[in-house]
Amino acid sequence: MRILGIESSCDETAAAVVDELGHVYSDVVRSQVAAHAPYAGVVPEIACRDHLRAVGPVVERALADAGLGLADVDGIAVTRRPGLVGAVLVGVQFAKGLAWALDKPLVGVDHLLGHLLAVFLRYPDEGVPRAAPAFPFVGLLVSGGHTALYRCDGPAPPDVHELGGTRDDAAGEAYDKLAKLLGLGYPGGPVVDRLAHAGDAARAPVSLPAPMAHGLEFSFSGLKSAVARHVARAGKPADEAAAADLCAAVQGALVATLVKKTLAAAAREGVPRVVLAGGVAANRGLRACMREACEARGLELHVPPVRSCTDNAAMIAYAGALRLARGERDGYDIGPERRTELERLTKKGRGPRAQSPTTIIR
Ligand SMILES: Nc1ncnc2c1ncn2[C@@H]1O[C@H](COP(=O)(O)OP(=O)(O)OP(=O)(O)O)[C@@H](O)[C@H]1O
Ligand SMILES: [Mg+2]
Known part of the structure; x- marks a missing residue:
């Protein structure tokens, strides 16, 4: 199963082709760092517009590097959470359009799960094979x-x-x-x-x-x-x-x-x-x-390896391939979500909060 993965949750537009065993056929990451550097942080509006410009060429490049055409992929995986909503939206809409036009299965992926599973990716140029971790x-x-x-x-x-x-x-x-x-x-x-x-x-x-x-x-x-x-x-x-x-x-x-x-x-x-x-x-x-x-x-x-620690679409394609292998599919109604779907224990800013002195009268 060769899955096209698409990632656009923050300031990297990425696409990759990976199979359900984690073999990476192509892995393209286009960083927006130069566009955000003057602001010393990610500017959401700039990120969204840049993803819009980049997503098509980045996907084309990932397919070309893998030596595949669109018709050859077995499914499309896309980051749908968590992230900057407008940025995630670009990848999700692009993936939905492709899946619909090609009549291929679509799966949304949680970006954090992608990071946690990146250790299972296998690159052809790695040399000595790494042992995959067992669960738990x-x-x-x-x-x-x-x-x-x-x-x-x-x-x-x-x-x-x-x-x-x-x-x-x-x-x-x-x-x-x-x-x-x-x-x-x-x-x-x-x-x-x-x-x-x-x-x-x-x-x-x-x-x-x-x-x-x-x-x-x-x-x-x-x-x-x-x-x-x-x-x-x-x-x-x-x-x-x-x-x-x-x-x-x-x-x-x-x-x-x-x-x-x-x-x-x-x-x-x-x-x-x-x-x-x-x-x-x-x-x-x-x-x-x-x-x-x-x-x-x-x-x-x-x-x-360092390249699979930072944002990439190979980890998204792999997590999506596992979902498809489990028989899971998403409909065209999926949209971007700001928060992870992983269980959360710690609440940001937990602890007693000062009473706000502000009153809003509507
Ligand atoms: N060598 C390094 N040492 C420490 N931090 C690093 C290093 N390389 C990258 N980082 C940090 O990693 C972060 C980017 O990582 P990543 O791409 O996984 O985050 P993100 O996708 O923006 O956030 P998230 O995955 O939580 O949505 C940046 O904060 C960057 O400064
Ligand atoms: Mg990340």
């Missing part, structure tokens, strides 16, 4: 909009149970906001990762709070606030070396909490294997520390 595993999903630990008992949404998520910023969001505060450009993750590698956390001029020491939930906004207060007081780092030390301290704190909570989740669930997923799983520090910690505890660690 503990999945740490760390991306630009989401951060949570899941117990995954299987590949369908009801098999995926959140063990704890972030109450405020996602890990990728923390990287992007840190980079914005330090004037390092967008997206922040790769540049902070590079600088952190060269820096020394012990020389950082600010002491950082441990982000939410207990439990399986996360909170990263305190780190951002500590850096913001430091920059307001002392100004931006004077040179790249000073920025590198600050990045090393922030990355150290972020990675330590992600690793510690992942190990705690595996121990609590009695699950001997861990999977990394999402854009922040591309982080060199996280990959290295998690490997060391898992080895020390005798846990299996499964890490996807």
Whole structure:
């Protein structure tokens, strides 16, 4: 079964052809980073318009790279949630049009499930084959909009149970906001990762709070606030070396909490294997520390290649292929949804809230 996958939930327009065993025949990602960089974050209106322009050519390229015509694919999978509604809408409408015109089955896919299953993708140029993880595993999903630990008992949404998520910023969001505060450009993750590698956390001029020491939930906004207060007081780092030390301290704190909570989740669930997923799983520090910690505890660690950590359509095509293989189909009435369909435990901003002094009279 060769499935065409389409992804447009944020700032990448992507298309790929993948089969139900995870073999990747083509994988095309067109990034909008340059369009959003001047704003140091994704501008939804720009994202939607750019997806509209790109989706046709990107799909054509994915088919050409796979050596297939439209008539050769066995089904169409598309990200339908979560994401920027207008951006998701472009991919969903395009997929519906194709499925209708070609009379092919259509399946909507949850983008977060796609990230969690990306570890099963097999690229022809990978060299040494990676062993696929068995179920159950503990999945740490760390991306630009989401951060949570899941117990995954299987590949369908009801098999995926959140063990704890972030109450405020996602890990990728923390990287992007840190980079914005330090004037390092967008997206922040790769540049902070590079600088952190060269820096020394012990020389950082600010002491950082441990982000939410207990439990399986996360909170990263305190780190951002500590850096913001430091920059307001002392100004931006004077040179790249000073920025590198600050990045090393922030990355150290972020990675330590992600690793510690992942190990705690595996121990609590009695699950001997861990999977990394999402854009922040591309982080060199996280990959290295998690490997060391898992080895020390005798846990299996499964890490996807960097290209399948960040947004791509191969993971969407694969998750869709599994749905089709289970005999599932969607109708032409599916539309974009802002929220994930995966079970959610942690509510953002949970805790007592101050009474609002605002009254709206209608
Ligand atoms: N090497 C890296 N180190 C840390 N963060 C990184 C690295 N590379 C990318 N990122 C971060 O990953 C995020 C993008 O990941 P991804 O594409 O999975 O997120 P998204 O699709 O925007 O969000 P979501 O999947 O939650 O909807 C950005 O925040 C980016 O800064
Ligand atoms: Mg993503």
